[in-house]
Amino acid sequence: KNQVEQSPQSLIILEGKNCTLQCNYTVSPFSNLRWYKQDTGRGPVSLTIMTFSENTKSNGRYTATLDADTKQSSLHITASQLSDSASYICVVSADSNYQLIWGAGTKLIIKP
Amino acid sequence: NAGVTQTPKFQVLKTGQSMTLQCAQDMNHNSMYWYRQDPGMGLRLIYYSASEGTTDKGEVPNGYNVSRLNKREFSLRLESAAPSQTSVYFCASRSTGSGNTGELFFGEGSRLTVL
Numbered sequence: 001k002n003q004v005e006q007s008p009q010s011l012i013i014l015e016g017k018n019c020t021l022q023c024n025y026t027v028s029p030f031s032n033l034r035w036y037k038q039d040t041g042r043g044p045v046s047l048t049i050m051t052f053s054e055n056t057k058s059n060g061r062y063t064a065t066l067d068a069d070t071k072q073s074s075l076h077i078t079a080s081q082l083s084d085s086a087s088y089i090c091v092v093s094a095d096s097n098y099q100l101i102w103g104a105g106t107k108l109i110i111k112p
Numbered sequence: 113n114a115g116v117t118q119t120p121k122f123q124v125l126k127t128g129q130s131m132t133l134q135c136a137q138d139m140n141h142n143s144m145y146w147y148r149q150d151p152g153m154g155l156r157l158i159y160y161s162a163s164e165g166t167t168d169k170g171e172v173p174n175g176y177n178v179s180r181l182n183k184r185e186f187s188l189r190l191e192s193a194a195p196s197q198t199s200v201y202f203c204a205s206r207s208t209g210s211g212n213t214g215e216l217f218f219g220e221g222s223r224l225t226v227l
Contacts, residue, residue: 004154032213043116043202043218044155051213089154100216102154 002027004092004103012109017080021106023073023090031093035064035075038087038105047075047088077108085110114138118203118219125193125226133188133222135203143206143214144186145170146178148199149221155202161186193226200224 004025013019025033032051036044048057048064050073057064061078077084087105094101116137125131137144142163147155157170161180175197177189190197201222206214 041221043204043220044216045218046215049209049213049215091154100155100157102156104152104154 002092002094002099002101004090004101006088006090006103006106008106009104010107010109012111013080015080015082015110015112019077019080019108021075021077021088021090021108023075023103025071025073025090025092025101025103027071027092027094027101029094030068030071033064033066033073034091034093034100035062035073036089036091038089040086044089080110082110082112084108116203116205116217116219118201118222120222121220122223123225125190125224127194127226129193130189130191131193131224132190133201133203133224134185135187135219136185137203137205137217138184139205139207139217140183141205141207141217142183144180145204145206145216146176146186146188147202147204148172149202150199158188158201190224193224195226198224198226 007022034049035047038044050066063076066073087107089105090103092101119134145160146158149155156172159178161167164183167178179187203219204216
């Protein structure tokens with residue numbers, strides 16, 4: 001069964017600290033992996049899209065990594081800011097019919 | 113740019129009532145989607161439309177119908193609402209990308225409560 005699992009479920013860190021969120025997936029055939037940020041009460045917003053051949057991709061203070069062999073991805077946030085408080089969702093795309101398998105997300109809280 | 117616009121933002125229904133959620137995008141995208149989001153779960157696809165004039169079932173279509181009115185608009189209808197349909201509903205449209213990498217753009221969500 002195609003699944004995306006994220007850890008931790010929630011995380012609290014102090015402003016200015018770094019953090020890493022994890023995503024493990026069992027999706028086949030794999031097409032691409034996405035990370036979304038969802039602020040409370042808003043729709044998800046794309047951070048990165050990574051294809052099979054990409055190991056690392058950055059978007060400002062966000063860096064995503066992908067290990068297609070172990071089927072793992074991580075999202076690293078550097079020098080966290082209060083505005084980073086949100087849910088971060090890992091999404092894996094399977095084959096070419098645009099089926100997306102969504103993780104349940106990691107809720108990140110940044111404290112001053 | 114407005115992007116993807118959903119209405120209404122909030123709605124309370126009684127069991128058995130019907131309603132339609134409206135969605136419009138101004139990005140000239142071919143593909144549009146309706147998802148539902150429930151606490152502790154990933155987004156689940158209800159219906160999608162790959163292009164004007166076509167619609168297909170997603171993961172959880174039961175109890176819903178859709179209409180792709182034109183390229184801009186994609187509506188979701190609940191014919192006889194049930195408490196299990198209490199959820200946050202998101203409409204999205206997708207840009208064209210190489211292979212399967214088109215970007216998804218979401219609306220702000222419609223929060224539906226069925227009593």
